[in-house]
Amino acid sequence: MWCRLTVWLARDNPARIGSRRNSWARRAASLATGVEHRLLFPSRVFRSLVACATATAFLATACAAERPWPQHPVAVSDRALALGSIGTIDVLPLDLQLWAEPGYEVDLAKVRDGTEVNLMSIALDALARRNYALGAMIDWNGDFPGGNALDRDALLATISSLSRYGAAATEHPGQLPVPFLPARLGTTTGADATLYVGGWGYVARHRETTGEQVAQGIVIGLLIISVVAIIAVLASKSSHGHGHGRRGGNSGGGGRGGAVAGGHGTPAGVGRGAFSASRGAQHIHHSTRAFTGVVDAFGRAAVDIAVTTPDWSVNPQLPHEGGQSQLYLEMTLVDNHTGLALWHAHQTFPASAASAADIARAARTMLNLLPGRTSQAQAVR
Numbered sequence: 001m002w003c004r005l006t007v008w009l010a011r012d013n014p015a016r017i018g019s020r021r022n023s024w025a026r027r028a029a030s031l032a033t034g035v036e037h038r039l040l041f042p043s044r045v046f047r048s049l050v051a052c053a054t055a056t057a058f059l060a061t062a063c064a065a066e067r068p069w070p071q072h073p074v075a076v077s078d079r080a081l082a083l084g085s086i087g088t089i090d091v092l093p094l095d096l097q098l099w100a101e102p103g104y105e106v107d108l109a110k111v112r113d114g115t116e117v118n119l120m121s122i123a124l125d126a127l128a129r130r131n132y133a134l135g136a137m138i139d140w141n142g143d144f145p146g147g148n149a150l151d152r153d154a155l156l157a158t159i160s161s162l163s164r165y166g167a168a169a170t171e172h173p174g175q176l177p178v179p180f181l182p183a184r185l186g187t188t189t190g191a192d193a194t195l196y197v198g199g200w201g202y203v204a205r206h207r208e209t210t211g212e213q214v215a216q217g218i219v220i221g222l223l224i225i226s227v228v229a230i231i232a233v234l235a236s237k238s239s240h241g242h243g244h245g246r247r248g249g250n251s252g253g254g255g256r257g258g259a260v261a262g263g264h265g266t267p268a269g270v271g272r273g274a275f276s277a278s279r280g281a282q283h284i285h286h287s288t289r290a291f292t293g294v295v296d297a298f299g300r301a302a303v304d305i306a307v308t309t310p311d312w313s314v315n316p317q318l319p320h321e322g323g324q325s326q327l328y329l330e331m332t333l334v335d336n337h338t339g340l341a342l343w344h345a346h347q348t349f350p351a352s353a354a355s356a357a358d359i360a361r362a363a364r365t366m367l368n369l370l371p372g373r374t375s376q377a378q379a380v381r
Helices: 014-064 079-083 108-129 152-162 165-171 209-246 355-369 376-380
Strands: 074-077 089-092 096-099 132-139 193-203 276-279 325-335 341-349
Touching: 014 376, 074 165, 079 341, 089 108, 096 108, 108 132, 108 193, 108 325, 108 355, 132 193, 165 325, 325 355
Parallel strands: 089 132, 089 193, 096 193
Antiparallel strands: 074 341, 096 276, 193 325, 325 341
16 A cells, blocks of 8 residues: 655645634734724723812702702883884993901902992993993983983982882782882983892802812712722722733822812902992982872872882891801893883892902893894884
8 A cells, every 4th residue: 555645845834824823813812802992991091080070060060059049030021122213322320239247358449449340340331232322321320421311319319119020020020110209311311211220239258158068078978989090990900900910110190189269269358347328329218108199200199108218238137257258139121102112121140259250251141131122113013
């Protein structure tokens, strides 16, 4: 019996060729696995950071929402605004009274001046955006750049009456009570309507709420967890590299923790305790009241409408000692031709009159509810 024996050269040996192919496949697979691990490592770290940041933001927001901002202030408007008959609006001087927490060193007169400029600027911008033309900016003497709009006594009596309008509107939800106007408005300026802006502000030291304290604790806790998790992943990666890498290498890392503290500066000034600043420099006090039988400038009888300006700083129902700052605003738009109210809004905000950002936000929240002016042609359609 013959047996055929075939001898292959080493370089031509099929078995060796297969071995080489297997070796290349193993090397390629190993290389791919290494690349995959290098890609997955930063991806895992990134996902961990995103998850921690998301959880921090969510929990901090939920806990800090202890003093929610009012999204829907009380507001009522008359359909006459939609007819486009109101084009020019006069603005009365800001009737805002401020008082501070006893012992809190703050210059309330300075705060009020800044508040008046800030609030009035936003009001004028809102009127322009709603297609109303500015008439006269009336000062506390009743003057405006074009002359005298009202004599001082008539101005003070008008502001005294309108400062009570918010209380009357509260007693008649969804309605616009007829205001008591001791003098006609717009006779000199020729404006169609007059805007009144008033209210009060309690200025207190900033105090961290329970929600803020809890939120800070959560943020710190989650940051610690994030750092520990990242260090653990780095240690695992370093150990993996030393165990399987061809060349050993030294790697080092370090972390520094820090906190950015936000301070609330105390305005320079003389501490006045419960001192209040309002109506320019002086309080306005009138001892008279209008009862049934007394008529206003439009011949309407006043029904128990107070003409005295409220002294908010002595109202026992309002904050005076401790607690957070608060701000109350009310705005009333009066038709100069009819003496009727066209629009009114009022709301108390968890805000400080010493904060320009708070004042701006509160004013915008209110004025966003003022209907915009439409032309008569648009109204007919």
